[in-house]
Amino acid sequence: MSVDPTPPRAPDGRLLWARSPELTGFEALMWRVEADPRMRSTVLVVETLDREPDWDRMVAATDWASRVAPRLRERIVTPFLGAGTPYWAVDPHFDLHYHLRRLRLPDGAGTADLFTLAEQVAMTPLDPARPLWEATVVAGLPDGGAALLFKLSHVLSDGLGLTQLLAGLHSRTREPTPDKPQPPAPSPTPTGPVDDVVRQLRADLGLLGGAARGVLGAAGALLRPDRAVRDAAAYVASAVRVLSPPPAPPLPVLADRSPSWRFRTLDVPFDRLRAAGKAGDGSVNSAFVAALLGAFRRYSARCGDPLPSDRLMPVTMPISVRDAADEAGGNRFAPARLSAPVGLPDPAARIADVHRRVRAARDEPALESVELVTPVLARVPGALITRFGGATTGGNDLQASSVPGLPGEHFLAGARIGRAYPFAPLPGCAAMIAMITHGDVCCVAANLDAAAVTDLDGFARDLADGFGEVLDLA
Structure with a gap:
């Protein structure tokens, strides 16, 4: 049974989503490494629609969304002289006219033209002085269809948090909902050198409080020094595994990198992918990754570099660390870096x-140890941060992410949403391939570095074949 991901609401109707004004250390790090164009954390969700949304309803719905989820009216403020942690503050000059756009494709345009446009929109940087999102309604698709291009920064939220946001904003009916709550626009946030100092002191005191609790915990552990030493050694060993790059060498055919993105998509039946995962003693997620590995094995062979059966490739996967106490939205994941079996020809064994x-x-005890490092790294000079970020992700071939989508039918200003393709950012890797379930279909969105994957149409065929051999297990 599908679980409704809609976050709870406050008494005034606002979503209890992404309310903390402070960026986490990981979010601050993502924000600062964007000085390197190859490390931009732009996410683009392409939602296909069965017809063009009513524009007046679309404008009203987007304004309503910015009041129901006030983070959509907030920008990131860097403290005075760059000292301290960036934070969210309401943009006193919020302009819906800037954030919501519409355009029409030329006559005769098709789906390929939509995704070419989507590539160009995704590669255009967001304005860091404004709230970090844009929405573009695209009309002129075949049979009267349309699409929404929703662009946002990953600093706003991870995949699960974005699903929670869309669940709270999208309508369940074509008809308007006149009785929905109408919270007021959020009040401007006080900003200035004094406010920055007070805010930073409060944040640092919170860190000191956490450190004090850690010291008290360590003092209690002295009652059992043998166990404390053993647990500490195990944690350090786990942290080394978590924070170190996987030992697998990158695939030579994917060696080049650039700031250019290219998109490819694939629709996969959810029931068959789930059955394939079970057939391989795995899950939907492991079947998804196994299919991607099959695609890269094929691609490497076609490029003249066939892989032995024991060949591994470096892959990073986000693992959610959310629990019931965490508020909706924001980023609550840990990057797991794997040496993945790209050379295994048997899809069941690969799963x-x-x-x-x-x-x-x-199961790593130190899975969340990256949160211990990022608050410190977030205060390192920008040039060093950029170099660090590039070094940690440049040797990665693939990032793969799978998140649950929205159950049931959803609508946007009278238009039914048919598919949702989540194109996640390319932080220095060769490919970022994400999958989201939409009804009974898994929407696969591949963001490919144009310098790393030079035969795009060939890779699209390899991707379909990689999923084909996995789905045959069902």
Whole structure:
């Protein structure tokens, strides 16, 4: 049974989503490494629609969304002289006219033209002086269809948090909902050198409080020094595994990098992918990753570099660390870096191997140790941060992400949403391939570095074949 991801609401109707004014250390790090164009964290969700939305309703709905989720009216403020942690503040000059756009494709345009436009929109940087999102309604698709291009920064939220936001904003009916809550626009946030100092002191005192609790915990552990030493050694060993790059060397055919993105999509039946995961003693997620590995094995062979069966490739996967106490929205994930079995020709064996490796990554005691490092890194000079970010992700071939989508039918200003393709950012890797379930279909969105994957149409065929051999297990 599908779980409704809609976040709860406050008494005034606002979504309890992404309300903390402080960026986490990980979010601050993502924000600062964007000085390198190859490390931009732009996300683009392409939602296909069965007809063009009513424009007046679309404008009203977007204004309503910015009041129901006030983070959509907030921008990131860097403290005076760059000292301290960036934070969210209401933009006193919020302009819906800037954030919501519409355009029409030329006569005769098709789906390929839509995704060419989507590539160009995704590669255009967001304005850092404004709230970090834009929405573009695209009309002129065949049979009267349309699309919404929703662009936002990953600093706003991870995939699960974005699903929660869209669940709270999209309508369940074509008809207007006149009785929905109408919260007022958020009040401007006080900003200035004094406010920055007070805010930073409060944040640092919070860190000191956490450190004090850690010291008290360590003092209690002295009652059992043998256990404390053993647990500390195990945690350090786990942290080394979590924070170190996977030992697998990158694939030579994917060696080049550029700031250019290219998109490819694929629709996969959810029931068959789930059945394939079970057939391989795994899950939907392990079947998804196994299919991607099959695609890269084919691509490498076609490019003249056939892979031995024991060949591994470096893959990063976000693992959610959300629990019931966490508020909706924001970023609550840990990057798990794997050496993945790209050379295994048997899809069932590949699913089982991936499942085992992902489970081991989830069970690491120090899975969230990246949060211990990022608050410090977020205060390092920007040039060093950029170099660090490039070094940690440049040797990665693939990032793969799978998140649940919205159950049931959803509508946007009278238009039914047919598909939703989540194109996630390329932080220095060769490919970022994400999948979201939409009804009974898994929407696969591949963001490919144009310098790393030079035969785009060939890779699209390899991707379909990689999923085909996995789905045959069902």
